[in-house]
Amino acid sequence: MPLYLDPDELHAFRDLNQGPGALLDLIGAMAFRAGGTAQRLGVFDALAAGPDTAHDLARKLDVVERPLAVLLDALVRFGYLERRDGRYALGPAAEGFTTGLALWHDVIGELWTGLEEAVRTGHPPEPYYPWLEQRPGTLRAFHDMLAGMARSMAPAVVHQAPPLGGRLLDVGGGHAIYSIAFCQAVPGLAATVVDLPGALAEGRARVEEAGLGDRITLVPGDLRDAVEGRYDAALLFNVCHGLAPEDAAALVARVTAALEPGGTLLVLEPFADPPPGTRGHAAAFLAGFSLNLAATQGGRLYTFAEVAGWAAAAGLAGIERRPLDAPGTDELLVARRAT
Template sequence: MIDLIGAMSFRTAGTAQRLGVFELLGAGPQPAADLAAKLGLPAEPLPVLLDALVAFGYLVKTHDAYALGPAADPWLDRTAGGGFAPILAVWHDLIGELWTGLEASVRAGAPPEPFYPWLVRSPDRVRDFQDMLAGLARMLAPAVAEAAPPLTGSLLDVGGGHAVYSIALCQANPDLRATVIDLPEALRQGSVHVERAGLAERVQLVPGDLADHIDGRHDAALLFNIVHGLDREAAADLVARVARALRPGGVLLVLEPFADPPAGAGAHDTALLAGFSLNLAATQGGRLYTFDEVASWASAAGLTGVERVALGTPSTDELLVARQEAQ
């Protein structure tokens, strides 16, 4: 029953967000009739939805007026910088649209429809996806920059979209310049972030496909949250292609929540990772891999000195660091 209530609560909050309820209430408490008029909705059943949001903790009701409650204020009000709004939007679409194919995906052994074409079909969705990732990256980037070895020369950021990690590593390493490869839609936010950081001369954004040949010779490469979106064969192949793009002595950094999380991960972390892995399997044909699996691909690609590096912040994300032999 708790799971059922959780599912109802999640879908109700996602629907309210799509309707624009949280932004409107960010301006102050309002009765249901005013909300309906401003949102262009019929008088019913909006109050039923609002009462459910009260019961689930997203809103509070005083006399006849609804206001943002502790689960929404400021988390879901985009006008107040609500950092959880893109996360709710992306997961609401994932669970509401793509997870309806979960059974078909398990039966067929592949997702019913390719994930990224689905994502980019809606400009709002791809924006929310990159905003969600950029928000998570902003939380982790200082710890990643701290844990990474000193970097100089050329950094290749494969699937680096929002560019937050490349920016942070360039800021931490003054002699580093970065090339971020991603789908054109994903680079839109990246270019805004690079401009804002004043790093346009050092961070280059290149539209491209992971399946294409990876050009150039680089001193370092990032595969951050990429291999989990691929099946084993494609993931191992990508690690090998990126390894070939490294100069002798070059370093590969893989950031992942591994399927075997660090000691100290709680029951909540384990459950979230298992659900995330199922989401990857059902929607992208990927999954979370153990550290040893990813390490074995790096070794097979000729990289050495493979290390597992914890981030100095509470997180299930960890770094795998490996090096191309110096000649």
């Protein structure tokens, strides 16, 4: 929350841990919903062209001036906008809502209404991926967010992976960024990306653009089904956390069974026991992300030991944890099938 605390509040909250935490959470929830609503109404896009009055903005956005002015004033107080001489301008924090936070606004605003039921019953009332498929704008924001993260991590992932060759399977790798990165790094490597049909369109365009259409095959499929083909290596990147533990373990076993002797499994995940030094807002975000997975997909973040246990049970050995020199808390699990 970009809210500015006054020095006494800041001291009580930050230094003494005595701040009105629940009240700040409430204000944070209000600020987040206000920011997300402004993004959906087009306030931030309109103000990107320059400062404006509530009257003119209301006309441009085709909304009612009186509640818009209340929203704009709240956004000023929450730190998203600035107000000078009766005109509103973007504040530095507004940028967040032009990128990944817009997706979180939709997820928390709609899907987290099912959190209580998910905890009571153990099942999310609304399955995440079908929900996404019905909302083209939210689906796009989700894939843009995944693609942005993958682009920032791919060089470190390729660097930390053991040497790969032959045939690579990329399960749930729809945007194809990791398969492209591995194919660009390893001459002769051929990859098969399996994902839901809606997730593959963007990957297909990216593969063509990279000139790798002859080496990367995109296959619509469901990761709950049997794995077709034999592979020398497989990627399970950010897939396990969307599944219940027994389903994630079964997926690791199915993918392992499709590996040739000596084949490599790479799992990329933010583990529930993150790298040492993960604290503050990064640690809190991971806890909230895990709760989001429970609320929307029936999954959660898993510890490295849990994932390593599934890999060992599937018959993999040489299981290693490899941190990444990249932003975020994702790490690699590397394991090999016995020769």
